[in-house]
Amino acid sequence: MLFDELIIAIMKAVNRERTVSSPFHLIKGKKSGQTIQDIGYYGLYPYFAVMPQLDKQAYDQAVAGLFARGLLRQNDAVIDLTDLAITSQTPETPLNGWKYRGNEALFLNRLSLIVQTFSHISQKVNIFDPVINSEDIQSWVKTYLRKHNFRDPSVPSEFKNQLLSSLEETMVPEKHKMILMQRLSGLGYSGLTWEQIAAGYGNTPLDVQLNLIETLHAWMQVIEQNRYPLLSALMEGVIQQSSLTESAQRTEKLFARGFSLEQIAELRQLKTSTIEDHFVELAMNDPYFNYSSFMSEEAFQAIVGLSRDQQTKRLRDIKEKLPEVTYFQIRLALAIK
Structure with missing residues (x-):
């Protein structure tokens, strides 16, 4: 799913009943009464909080593109989609925003630091600049590594096997999985920026960010089955336990x-x-x-x-x-x- 398709999918559900800014608040995961109730009214659970860091200017630029392409009519009061938008196909997506509510970032940050650590330790390099600066994440990863005896050469190898095997099961396009890999860093390799990845695929940075989130949501569904214990541990505190705020x-x-x-x-x-x-x-x-x-x-x-x-x-x-x-x-x- 591309970012424009995400906006249109939400707009189709609330067409002529909500303002043009309402999808922005839903995508960011705003916990206002209006946004929360719209999730239930219109069945928008998959899209809630899928991009908590979304910039309003970037969203407005995307909306301007929809007007330019003839998908939106000018209407100061409500969303007013044209027939071209209404009849457009909404692509299937593994997004599950209501379940994860932005916590896939916690999973990814843990993963990124563990992969970086294994990459260095396996080559006998014990000092490096961590890709994640959060002290909470670093503390969590240190505890995880000690618990799993990370200096044993078999542990990084098994972690890699579980990572690749579980990703193989994940039902998203290979391009999406590649975006995940391109964001990771290791010895002698720094993860690419959103702009670098987007340029390589001819997409926008928002498109590749959304593709990565789709990958993480689909992947975490596989990991939740507890067949990959080294990865299952990374899910601690990631799943929203209550449907309520x-x-x-x-x-x-x-x-x-x-x-x-x-x-x-x-x-x-x-x-x-x-x-x-x-x-x-x-x-x-x-x-x-x-x-x-x-x-x-x-x-x-x-x-x-x-x-x-x-x-x-x-x-x-x-x-x-x-x-x-x-x-x-x-x-x-x-x-x-």
Whole structure:
């Protein structure tokens, strides 16, 4: 998948219901109520937080390219795709952003430093400048290396075998795997920059970054099967254990203890709107969420029915037809739906 294709895939799901900047926030993994609820409303789980370091200027340049290619119409209010974009094929992708939420970078940083270390140690070179400067990563890798007796010549060899075997199983194009290899450093070889790799393939730096993330997500799925123990250890803390954000989990615990929305906001010293975001997130992820504390059955059915009949999830459109309900109730009902 190319970066333009990623943007179009998201825009097709929210066409004429969200602004042009909404895919940017989703790709970066913004934990706002709007972004979190859109993931559930529109089934955008694969794309969440796949590029946490995405630069707004780079995103805007990509969007400008979509306008130039006739895929977007000018519309100051919402995304307005042309028929050319709507009928375009969305490529299959192994992206699983909701599961990893940017933590593939943690896996890759550990891998990069381990590969660099094995490359030097196996050639009797004990002093080198680490490619990863993070003290936390360095400390983790030192513990990992000691645990696996890294000075035993068989360990680097086995690590390499497991790396190549697991990558062989990973169902992504060979080009994607090569991008991963080109980013790694070893004795006498420095990993290439995004610009260098992109130039070699005739793509943009954002394209090759996305290709690498696809590779990592697909690869980690293979590693999770625990058939490659030297690599499985690198997954520590990488997988998102809860479908909820940490803040929403704290709200959930207080609600389970009987505190109301207003009381939770006061206890946590947060805005009421922030706690409302948490309840929308809870409703989106809990199939047994009880909404009776927040709206009547009649209000719930009216919102869901109108959304279905009008084929819209745009809050303003629903509010205009049902002025008696609140925006929070609309968001909650749609999340439950």
